[in-house]
Amino acid sequence: MTIIKEENTTISLLKDISLTALFVFIFTTLIITISGAPPFEAYENIIRGAFGSYSKFGQVIKVWIPLTLCSCGLLYTFKINLWNIGIEGQMIMGAVFGMAAFKYIPGTCPAALTILIAFIAGLTGGAIWALFAGFLKTFGGVNEIFAGLGMNFVAQSIILWLIFGPWKREGIASMSGTEQLSEPLWLSTFTKMRISPTAIVLTVASILITAFILKYTKVGLGLKAIGSNMQSAFMYKLKPTSYMLLAMIFAGGFAGLAGTMQVTGVYHRLIPTISSNYGYLALFVVMLANYNVWAAPLVALFFACLNVGSIQLPMVLQIDSSLSGVIQGALVLATLGVQSFKTMKKKRREYNNSNGRV
Amino acid sequence: MWIELKSIHKHYGNVRANNGVSFKVNEGSIHAVIGENGAGKSTLMKVLSGYTSRTSGEILVDGEPVYFKSPEDATKIGIGMLYQDPMDFPQLTVLENFMLGQIKGFRNSEKKFKEKLKKYTDELEFDLSPNAQLKTLTIGERQQLEIIRLLSLGAKVIILDEPTTGISVEQKDKLFAALKRLVKEGKSVILVSHKIEDVEILCDKITVLKQGCVTGEMEKPFDLEKALMMMFETESKTPVRSKIVPGKKHIEMKNVSVSGGRTGLHNCDVTVRRNEIIGLAGLEGSGQGVFLRCATGLLKPYSGSVSLNGKNMTGKNILSYQKENTVFLPTNRLEEGLIPGLTIKEHYSLRQKSRSLxxxxxxxxxxSKENISKYNIKGDPRTLVESLSGGNQQRLLLSFIPDDAELLLLENPTRGLDIGSANWVWELLQDFSKDNNSTIIFTSPEIDEILMIADRVLVFFDGKIIKDVKTDDTNLDEIGSAIAGKV
Structure with a gap:
C-alpha cells in the first residue's frame, strides 16, 4: 500500500508564488533587454517610483483605492459565475452620476452632505448601469461579457458627449475635462501623502463588508450555490435571476463608488479617462487573488505599485510606462500556467503511483 | 484469454474502495461480480478497464503482467468495458459512432464499415439501422452498438456494468443470447450486477465482493441464498404495499402536452388522489421525467391544464408549486439536486427557512449531524457533496424532503442504493406518506420495485401514457410488454 503524502499547503503555496515570480522576472527582463534598456535599472526605477517618497506612495494608494473597490464588486459577480467585464463602464457611470450630483446640488447645501449625496448617486449610477447588463443577461439571453462590453462603449460615449457638450468648460471644450469642482467639494487629504482618510475608510469598510456578506450571510451562500450549479437552485428555493441581478447591483455599486471617488478625491472634475482602465485591471486582480477577498487588496496594492512605479520610466530610461502592463499580464498568465502545471504533475504522480510501481 | 487479478487495491484518500481483491476469469466463461452498492464492483472494473489507476496490485493477462494508463491501452490488450451509462455521441448516426475510434488515416470508406457493422449485427441478431441517429435509439440498442464497437476494436474480454438496468425484457433476452454466443467463440464476459436472477441464468462463476474484499466464490450450480448471505450483513425486510384509501383529487392533468427530454409528453390526462402511491414505468426517457418536471412546475405545458388541490396551476413556476407543498427529487443528483463545491453543512444552511439574512x-x-445519523450518510458536515458515493448522495437528497411535504415526486429514488438501503428508504417513505397524508409519484427502471411499492402503475411509451392500471389488476408480463409499446 502506498500513501501519497500531501504537501504542506503553505510550503506549496510559497513554491508556487516563487515559481510564478521567477517566470515573470525572466520574461520581463527579456522584454526590457530587447527594448534596449538595462533591466535592473528599470526595476529599481519602478520600486523607487512607488516607494521613493511619501507623495509617491500616496499615489500608489490613490490607485489602490479604485482598484480595490472594483475588485470588491467583482468578487460578487465572480462568485455567481458572471464575467462582469462591464465594470469599466459601471465605474464611468458612477463618476458621471457623482459629477451630476455635484453639478446640480445648489452651493447652499453643506459640502459634506453634497459629497455624501454624490457618493450615493455614484453608487446608484454604477448599479443601474450594471443592471442593464444584468437584464440583458437574465431576460434577453445576451452573454454578460458582450452586454458588458457594449455598455462600456456606451458609457464612454456618454462621458465624452458630456465633457464636450452640456458640461463643457466655459468657452472651451477640451479633453482635459469639465470645470473643476469648488474646493470644499474635494475630499480632504493628509498633507504629506495627499490621500483622503474618507476614501481609505470607505475602501477598508468595503473589503470588510464584502468579506462578511460572502462568508456569513445567506446572500453569499446563495451566490456561491447558484454559481456552482444553477440547475439545482430550485431545490433550495433560490431564484437565479434575482441573485444574478443582485450580484450585478453589488458590482456596479462598488464600481460606481470608485468612479465618484475619482471625481471628488483625485481629479476634482470629470475627465474622459476617469476610469483609467481600473475596472479591467481589477478583473486581473481578482483572478490573480484566486477570488479570495483577503488576497484581492494585496494584489491590488502590488498592481498599484507597478502602475505608479512605472510612470517615470519613459523620462528616465526612455522605455514606455506600459511595462507595468507587461508585468501584470505576464503575472496572470504565469499564475494560470503554474496552476495547470501543478494539476498535470498531480495527475502524472497518480499514474506513477499506480500500476504497482511506486 | 484469461485474466487474473492479484491483490488489487484502490484507495481514494482514506476510503479503500478495493482492499486486496484477487480472482481469476477463465477463457470462454461468463463471470459475475456481485455485491451490494459501495462494495467496490464498479471501481474494480474501472481499474480493470484502464479507466482509473490502481493503488497497488497486479493484473495478469494470459499470465503476463499488464499496465494501462488509459482505456485505450486496455482495449489494445483486448479488454473492453460497457459502462452503465453509454458513452457515445447522441447527435451522430449509428454508423458514425461505430466508425469513431476505428478510423485510421485520412480517407475512410463508409462502405467498408457499413459491411463490417452488418456482419456483426447479423451474427449477434441485433437490430440496428446504420443511418439512425443515436438519440432516437433506446438504451438497449445503444448497448448493442457499444458491444459491436468493442468487438470490432478487438475486445476479447467484455465487461458489462449493470447492463440490464433500463432495458426491455426482449432486449435483455437478445443481449444474453448474444453474450452466450460470444463466449462459445472463446471470448470472456465479466458481468457486474446486483440482480441475482440475471446472474443465475447467465453466469458460470460468481465472485462476491463486500466492502472492497472478496467474501466468496461460487461455481455452477449456485446456492443463491448463500450468495445473498455473502453480500449482505443482515437479511433486510422487504417492504409490503401499504393499504390506502385514496382521498380527494390531489393533482390533475388535463390533456397536457410539454416539450422536453427525448420524447416530450403528449396529451396526458391523469388524476391522482391524495394518499395514492403511483409508480411510473417505462424505458428511460419515455416521458416519465418530463411528467414529474411538469407536475412540479419546472417545465411548463404548452397546452392543457394542471391543477393542484383544486387550484389551477397552469403556467405557474416551481415556487408556487412548492408553496402547495410539492417536492421533487431529480435523479441526476449532481446536476439537478445537489451543488458540487458545497459541503453537506452548506446544503443544510441553504435549506434553512428562517427569514434572517x-x-x-x-x-x-x-x-447536518442529525440527518447524517438518521439517513446513515457516510460523511461529515464538512464533506463536499461530490466526494460522497452515489448512494450517499441519494440519501442526502432524500433527507431534504420537508416535514410538511404533501406531494412527493421522486425520480428513481432508490438509484444507486443496494437492496437493503432501498428497502429501508421505502419503509421510511411509506411511513411518511401514512403520517402526513401525502401522495407519492415515483419512477423506477425496475418493474419489480414498482409492483412492490405502488398501488397504481402508469406506463409511459414514447411520451405518452399508454397504460394506467391498479397494481392488483396487472402483473409483471403485462407491464413488461406495455413498456415495449404493446398494450
Missing part, C-alpha cells in the same frame, strides 16, 4: 451556522451543524 444570516446563516445560522450552529443550526446547520446540528441539522
Amino acid at each position: 444570516f446563516v445560522d451556522g450552529a443550526k446547520a451543524s446540528s441539522d
